[in-house]
Amino acid sequence: MPAADLLLVLVVLADFMVLGTSRLTTCIRAIALQGLMLGALPIALTQHWSLHIVGLAVGSTVVKSLVLPWFLRRAIREAAVRREVEPSIGFTLSLVLGIAAVAIAFGVSQRLPLPAGVSELLVPVALATVIMGFLTLTTRSKAVTQVVGYLMLENGIYLFGLTSTDRVPFLVEIGVLLDVFVAVFIMGIVVFHINREFDSLSSIRLTELRD
Amino acid sequence: MTLFFLGLGLILAGGAFAWLLQRTRIADSVFALLVSLGCAAALIPAAGVLGGRTVAGVAWDLGPPTGIWAFDIDALSALFVAVVLGVGLAAVLYGISYLAPEREHRSVGGTHFLTALFLVAMALVVTARATIPFLIAWELMALSAYLLVVFEDEQREVRRAGLIYLAATHIGTLALVAMFALWGTHAGGFTFDAFSRSALPAGAGAAVLSLALLGFGFKAGLVPLHFWLPGAHAAAPSHISALMSGVMIKTGIYGLLRVISLIGGAPPWWSWTVLALGALSGVLGVLWALAQHDLKRLLAYHSIENIGIILLGVGTGALGIAYGRPALALLGFAGAVLHTANHAVFKSLLFMGAGTVFRATGTRAMDRLGGLARHMPLTWILFLIGSVAIVGLPPLNGFVSEWLVFLGMLQAGAALGPVRAAVLGAGVLALIGGLALACFAKVGGVVFLGEPRSESAAKGREAGPGYIAPMAALALACVAIGLLAPPAVRIALEVAATVAGAAGPARQDVIAPLTAAASGITVVSGGLVVLIGLAWAWRRMLERRRPSAWTETWACGYNGVAGRMQYTAASYAAPLLAAFARLSGIRVARAPGAFHTHPFDLVLERLVLPTWRRMAGTAEAIRPLQQGRLQTYLLYIVGVLLALLLYLWLGGAA
């Protein structure tokens, strides 16, 4: 299905935008864009329409591309952080690792006996997004970029869930959305508290808490 | 074969005469004459095999302990014999002029004898058909190379490089001995015929291939087994570096190809490993070359890069056999084989050029040279031909072999299944090509162009014909192979067919269209040469009508007269090395008013030497066990005896 394919390619491009940019606001804008794509995907993937599908699409769009980025932008404003992303491995290497992740995802998903759903790009893109989410989490030190990485991870898991939209009961969807919401809420609290206790939003400083 | 052995005998005799007669005036001429005759004689059967005839092999059964001694020349051996003796002849003739100034201080005749021995040993390695002669020739080659490397053994750096080389080559030889032992016990015989007729069980096959990769990889210099290469090639005299870089490391490639052809294929995991190691060696080799300040170390690292490209071809070919695609196997091996021959030619040319520069100026540091093109125009043109060839640009031979390797990797994409992923190697090969261009533009520009950066560079003068003639012969070979692409491609494909063991019909499907495509290369290369020549002639005509003015360099008015204000090799390479961060292997030292970069070998300094130190530390800890006193040793004997008696008493053996 060409529309779904296009959306999935844009999801991967949004992943690369997060990995390659040096500006924090561009990171958040990329994750918002990815949320928009993810919101449109259930509509593009579905064979038969129902209120359920439309509700899922609208709900995801609102939460992923409006509410969560707004939270993050507010966190940045409150903590007065406008600086650059500080990766520990450099942008070029991040991009190269990202494309390696995509290659591995494409290669592995051909071997795994997973249901492809309607589009055969769905599983590889989901796996790639998960791996790139982990990459972002481990190589960025700022708390805000770590939240972005966690959101990317959740987006990837959400994509896995889309392989069987016809059979997922409503309750699980609420659970999925709540999961994301709670995660961001906790991270938001942590962000603010980090800011108040340590006067910086870098999580490397968290290591001072050990022993 | 008798002609072949006769030729080798003549070469050895030439070396012996050079040693025995070294005090007389005719030593050099006798040596040159005998070696030329010997190489020509031994090349005739090889050329015949490449032209399509067959040569009868020889075998002697000398009984235990050495067993059968067998030698033969098939297409693969013929190509390597041509490489060994052709390039070897040029290097030996160059070496006669190169070592002439050293006659007073050292035994030059002895060095010539060792060089002849080195050549003969390499020729025997590529024609041996049984284990014992192969290993004996291999060891002879390694040892004579060591003795040649430590030519200037009064320098500490040279001795250290020689020792590291000796250790590395012996680890490799040990792996080879283990491989042959394992193989021979399974095959029931130690000749290559017995190997090819037997079928190895899976576990033994995996062990044989892994040991082959280790042993031959040490000799070929693939990353991370390359750490001996830069030191040894920089320390040896230039014609020996040419021989080692151009020919000796290729025997490692020969070994890998021979093992593949004898086993009759390789499993996919091994082929992917070779492909990955080839890509790694290619990129890291040229990156580390960019970081070097010493001209010969730079050329040595470039050899590692080219071995990487050759291994990309070998890996592609092995993938072809593993996944059952004969066309892919042919293309991959052909690219590897052609690049082996090409690299031997242009790398030797470049090393000889470096040697000429060293003799003329007395220094190998690139940041002390510059402006040599004015006083050494012939050396510059020949070095430029070598540079254009090694970067893989039309109209020279490097382009033809890189074209073949590219086509091999892309052919993988035409197939179905996991082998398709090999197509992404084309991006890696493109990166390697770009880095090589940057590196050799640096070398040519910093060493030969611009203004001299030191006194020693300013007084460099053109070298004599003894230096220029061998280099010119090699440069001519570069141009010839580049312009005559179809025959070169056809020969490479025929040799590859021997390795891949491809059946008749599949061969013709691939060979004919590729040879036709190669004529397109001839059109491009020939057209390039002709058009540039025409443009040059027309420009000269224009200049005669409107003569130009000559003044100083403008450079926006910021021209410093001092040569030291020019861009140095280190500053040229800095942006590229910065993009690769910690992989580049340079240490930066900053002081007020000074800035130094020191290249070091990542694998040597971070992996090999720390491991060595830890082993030496453990050995030191065990050392107190050996006091050197007789009483302590008698105590050890008595102690073990008492322990054995106690064991027996307490009911050990029933």
Place this chain on the structure above:
Amino acid sequence: MIAWTAIPALLLVLVVAPLLPGIATKTKSWLTGRRGPPVLQLYFDLGKLWRKRSTYSRTTTWMFRLAPLALLVTSVGAACLLPLDGRSALLGFRGDFIAFASLLAVGRFALVLAGLDTGSSFEGMGASRDATFATFAEPALFLGFVTLFLISGNLSLTGMLGVGAGLLSAWIGGGGHAAPALALITISLFLVLLAETSRVPVDDPATHLELTMIHEVIVLDHSGPDLACILYSSAVKLAVLGALVVGVLVPRTALPAPLTGLVFTGGLVLVAVAIGIVESVMARLRLSRVPQFLVAAAVLSTLGALLVLVR
């Protein structure tokens, strides 16, 4: 292998090439509220330079005088390998895209050596930067060719972009994600075009500060007919790489002959306008960011190749 029918298109490109930088500059001027130089300015510059005589530096050797000629011959040669009329190239053989990239590399090699020949630290700086950025542009270009090969199944540029490539069916939704892959490599090839022709965001052709120049600084010491050759070669390189982008974006095999020429020229003009737009909305990247920019182009190409590999 040799198709003489491609000669009219080749001549068209060689004549129209100097128009394209003029269009890009005019677009940039309009977008920034100025009138700008006339579109035919490069033609006037070439004529003026041709009539002058050359001044050479005493430090330079014959390499310096050879470089502009090598650049000219290789740029025109690369144009001969592309199917400019949408059907077939003047010269085509298996693997000719490797020759295409290598010819452009020969020109660059000559220019970098000429820069180091002058013995000036400024030109050395330009040579170093030019070589660095070209290194990172090569993988992006080659991976774009790999994707085209995987889609068309043909190893020659004529087969990838001209008759028999099946690009039209690939765009309109042929099997196997070919359309997004083609879109990705079009963008990647456009980025490579910006890098190879030294446009913003890689290099600013209008800068006056020597420390920020890349391409301009290598040619500081060339003058008269040599400089004319270099400027013309850059224009031809822009036209050639633009023709590559247009060839991927607009397959013209289905159109009748006179219309293809019109569509092709229109496509080239649009590429020049796009360059002008990019130059006016973006600032030049910091020099340490340029490799990252080119790695992003390579990532786009690789993604396109991966999309087509998984079939």
